[in-house]
Amino acid sequence: MSEATFEPPRRGAWRARVARRTAGSLVVNAVIALFALFPILWGLSTSLKPKDEIVAYPPRLLPSAVTFEHYMRVFNDSVGHYILNSTIVTAAAIVLTLAAGALGGYALARFQFRGRGMAMVFIVGVMSIPIASLLVPTYSTLSVLGLLNTRTGLVLLYTAYQLPIVIWTLYGYFLSLPVELEQAARIDGYSSSRVLWRIVLPLSKPGLVAAALFVAVFSWNDFVVAVTMTSSESVRTLPVAIYNYLGFYGREWGPLLAASIISIIPIVAGFLFLQRYFVSGLTGGGTKG
Amino acid sequence: MATVTFNQVSKVYGKVKALDALDLHVEDGEFISLLGPSGSGKSTTLSLLAGLQDVSGGRVLIGDHDVTDLPPEARDLALVFQNYALYPHMTLFENIAFPLKARSPRPARAEIEQRVFETAETLGLASLLERYPKEISGGQQQRVALGRAMIRNPRVFLLDEPLSNLDARLRIRMRRDLKALHAKIKSTVVYVTHDQSEAMTLSDRIAVFNEGRLQQLGTPEDVYYRPANRFIANFVGDREANMFSATVRGEGLQSRLEGAGIALDLNRCLPPELPRDVLAGVRAESVSICDPSATGVHAIGRVTDVELVGADLFVFVATETGTEICVRRDPRERNRPDQTVGLTLNAGDIHLFDPVTDRCVSFGDAGASNSSNL
Numbered sequence: 001m002s003e004a005t006f007e008p009p010r011r012g013a014w015r016a017r018v019a020r021r022t023a024g025s026l027v028v029n030a031v032i033a034l035f036a037l038f039p040i041l042w043g044l045s046t047s048l049k050p051k052d053e054i055v056a057y058p059p060r061l062l063p064s065a066v067t068f069e070h071y072m073r074v075f076n077d078s079v080g081h082y083i084l085n086s087t088i089v090t091a092a093a094i095v096l097t098l099a100a101g102a103l104g105g106y107a108l109a110r111f112q113f114r115g116r117g118m119a120m121v122f123i124v125g126v127m128s129i130p131i132a133s134l135l136v137p138t139y140s141t142l143s144v145l146g147l148l149n150t151r152t153g154l155v156l157l158y159t160a161y162q163l164p165i166v167i168w169t170l171y172g173y174f175l176s177l178p179v180e181l182e183q184a185a186r187i188d189g190y191s192s193s194r195v196l197w198r199i200v201l202p203l204s205k206p207g208l209v210a211a212a213l214f215v216a217v218f219s220w221n222d223f224v225v226a227v228t229m230t231s232s233e234s235v236r237t238l239p240v241a242i243y244n245y246l247g248f249y250g251r252e253w254g255p256l257l258a259a260s261i262i263s264i265i266p267i268v269a270g271f272l273f274l275q276r277y278f279v280s281g282l283t284g285g286g287t288k289g
Numbered sequence: 290m291a292t293v294t295f296n297q298v299s300k301v302y303g304k305v306k307a308l309d310a311l312d313l314h315v316e317d318g319e320f321i322s323l324l325g326p327s328g329s330g331k332s333t334t335l336s337l338l339a340g341l342q343d344v345s346g347g348r349v350l351i352g353d354h355d356v357t358d359l360p361p362e363a364r365d366l367a368l369v370f371q372n373y374a375l376y377p378h379m380t381l382f383e384n385i386a387f388p389l390k391a392r393s394p395r396p397a398r399a400e401i402e403q404r405v406f407e408t409a410e411t412l413g414l415a416s417l418l419e420r421y422p423k424e425i426s427g428g429q430q431q432r433v434a435l436g437r438a439m440i441r442n443p444r445v446f447l448l449d450e451p452l453s454n455l456d457a458r459l460r461i462r463m464r465r466d467l468k469a470l471h472a473k474i475k476s477t478v479v480y481v482t483h484d485q486s487e488a489m490t491l492s493d494r495i496a497v498f499n500e501g502r503l504q505q506l507g508t509p510e511d512v513y514y515r516p517a518n519r520f521i522a523n524f525v526g527d528r529e530a531n532m533f534s535a536t537v538r539g540e541g542l543q544s545r546l547e548g549a550g551i552a553l554d555l556n557r558c559l560p561p562e563l564p565r566d567v568l569a570g571v572r573a574e575s576v577s578i579c580d581p582s583a584t585g586v587h588a589i590g591r592v593t594d595v596e597l598v599g600a601d602l603f604v605f606v607a608t609e610t611g612t613e614i615c616v617r618r619d620p621r622e623r624n625r626p627d628q629t630v631g632l633t634l635n636a637g638d639i640h641l642f643d644p645v646t647d648r649c650v651s652f653g654d655a656g657a658s659n660s661s662n663l
Contacts, residue, residue: 178372178374180370180372180374181374181376181377183339183341183361183368183370184368184370184374184437185376185387186340186360186361186362187339187364187366187367188362188387188388188391188392188437188441189391190362191360202378203377203378
């Protein structure tokens, strides 16, 4: 064979390759996003359609004229009250799980005590119990406590269901904090509870936010537990109310989808607003080495 | 300010003895270094003193108070961490003010401000007080950590390798700053380091640790010139001491040391219990190179390697038996590999170690009186 010829790569060829790769990944991501978002966008579109267009055949992708009649309708149906119930229950569940979860997670992360290993195994173990199998026993428990058909009952159940995962999330986050910060605060004069409150928790915002979102999504979306444990309208939460549009007199698609879109908004807004906490490190600069 | 006393203190992790029956007394206002390699027990000692860990046995006293069972916040001491442990969510002002605010009774706001400003002024941080820890350099972070320790005038200062994260030049500058600071505030300081030169420059006394035991406690001169055992002779000093097996012949002032191709008169009284076969140790600066044909040469050897380290030239010479001896010379001297040279050892600087116990059985007391043996 003759000498190997070596052709230098064409100038700018790599640019074209990068552009092709970028375009390719955009297309793939767009397809995935469309696939995931289509039902929601379809629902949004339907909630804005006039009543007679909703079941028209062939289906129309976009409403011919945007109308808010279904939204007016659900607000007239006192959806505001159900939103309030859902908000109260969700907020209370978040506060309770974070308060108890922070104490539990911190104890597991920083203290050596008898039974610590067992407690951790137990916490992971109970996470794997499906909620459906807990419905009957928790129903009897609430009934004995006289908390059936109350928001308090729902809050306690949501807290109980979500506490293990909150403890576990916070435990993992606390472990990632440099222990020297806590030791420094102890030496400087803080008791261990003040260290948790003033040093550890302020630095654990990303962990707290992640844990809170778990609880928020669960409590806000829960249907099965709420429909089992409550019956009266005064304590009804939003998912149960939405279900009622699949009602007695046939399906009311317009109000159903309008209420569904309303119920999605807080979760989406929450994730968008808090997303920076997932990506930012808050502990930068505190320690070196 | 206060004394610190460890009374038979030990710490056990499972089956590992991290610290074994430590007895140590630190005088009021003394700067003492705990020196040793990692895992030697020096940091454990500091943690036990700070109350960050519980002792497995023994008592710890600060002044006359037994603090063994007190939590850290009740011991009235300050600790500067190796990684500084500044609170990242607080400004420098809040970081430095923290120990004042954390305790009751909390001083008035004006007093807190005044003391923070004074401390920051001393450390050259006054213009940075509104910044956050991540916005300043490593050297500045280090000084904030010092400031946070100083502000409360604690009874004892603990420093855990505070300079080890700084670059080499800054480290040497901070060393002098620390020394000046101690001269000014005159507190009791317990300083943990694995850097023997830091310990030598800063300390009134050095406690050398190895394998969970206190090996020697003494002034920097003591540990450098009169090492208690082979470990210390190797660990203290920029370089390991030259070690070679040798036999002692003759008695009393006529005693001679022979071995590893080296032979010389010791010219000193040796203890009667001295074994005949010993391990001889001598530092690089106590060996000189001369013409191989000169009279009084103690060994003949061949140069194997030459290292120029700034102000010093280190020449490695293999004796006839192949034992390598490191010699410190003036860098203006010229030596090249494979050159044949003569070696003379300063007899007064040679330590003799028991090869079984590794304990030093006869010091070369050169540091005390270099000339008396010659």
